[in-house]
Amino acid sequence: MTNELEDAADDRELLSDRIRNALADEIATGRLEAGAALDEQHLADRFGASRTPVREALRQLAVSGLVEVRPRRGVVVARMTPERIMEMFETVAEIEALCVRLATYRMTPLERSHLIELHDASEAIVRKGDFDAYDAFNRAFHEAIYRATHNSFLAEQAIAIHSRLTAFRRAQLRQHERLDRSRAEHEAIMQAIAEGDGELASRRMRAHMLNAATALRRFIEASKPV
């Protein structure tokens, strides 16, 4: 009778939602790798549920693009081409750029000081070379910017798209010098924000994100010697 979700958080939360969240997390973190088949019965057994909530979860994941449904032929973790990944990175870069521009003009002093705090704390993380901690910080940093746009719809969209790249970003950030550069780029963005120059912050953010993408591309090409 034991299953992974048995003592999960809230009993009022729907089973299908918990399964969806669990799978989304596994896909985002890369524990479920691209192309992996998601057998309904197998997942149902794994989560101690029936196929119905599993199916609902899979259909929902398909809408957010994390899995691919091939009618009557099963569901697989979304398999993305390098081109598509680069497209996603460019999109995220542009959205981050526009978020930071709006945020620069709209953030409250409180939001600004919170962002500075976050950024300052990241120095210690970089020094320790703690990839997981930097990952968490990075997410917090970018989400703080999204929220500072004072446009919650935009923030939601940004978070959704950003999170779809999590799996790739993790791989890419596991390089020490990239961690260093990432923080330096954040520093430059912070400066532009401090000066109230949204356009400059925007350009720097775009460059920051595209640098990350380029680092990733190199990483992919290096590890896949076709």
Added chain:
Amino acid sequence: MTNELEDAADDRELLSDRIRNALADEIATGRLEAGAALDEQHLADRFGASRTPVREALRQLAVSGLVEVRPRRGVVVARMTPERIMEMFETVAEIEALCVRLATYRMTPLERSHLIELHDASEAIVRKGDFDAYDAFNRAFHEAIYRATHNSFLAEQAIAIHSRLTAFRRAQLRQHERLDRSRAEHEAIMQAIAEGDGELASRRMRAHMLNAATALRRFIEASKPV
């Protein structure tokens, strides 16, 4: 045994997908109005299906934000506050602005001439005051720009967000002078594209979208004398 989907397109398409598409269309066009309850059994009867595919469709619509699921209390068509609508408009405006900037720099001559053709044809539509035709043209115009970014992921996101505003845009465009102004704004955007000035095209597109939003806001405030 008659139901609305009986002679629908492709027999290989999943029932749940057809139901989802049908509902998405009804919500986008406003035939199903915000706040309307979506009873599973009722919809199942309406589509000549059982509750299972209906439930799958509803859950998927919830992910794309068209409906709201209140656990154990049913599903309703997403009810949006004026603030949220304005947020959505701003988001769309910014995304359109970035799309047209990228498109200006990347579109092929073929894409450019296609866009010009579309724009030219819209003059007759405005003269006739054919709202539905202009609606269709407008969609085609904007989607042509999305595609011209040569970033299909971005284009998909843009289409998804744009379509969520369809219901509101329709209401807003049913004013003759707005139709006229809309075309004039397109004209200005086309000019910037022709000059290869992506930044200018971007600013004009943002203004164009925000004008539409402002027109809508007036419309809403006028029709809701609280």
Added chain:
DNA sequence: CTACGACATCTTGCATGCAAAAATGTCATC
């Protein structure tokens, strides 16, 4: 007349059942 609560009804959430399509395996033929 309002507030409260027991009861009845309706709806949802999930499990299970079943038919059809797809995948897989078997075996004969070339």
Added chain:
DNA sequence: GATGACATTTTTGCATGCAAGATGTCGTAG
């Protein structure tokens, strides 16, 4: 050894069943 027809197994797509939670009604107490 490769190929293809056919049987078997597996898996999906959808229908149905049932229990628990939500909602509505009505009677009674205050």
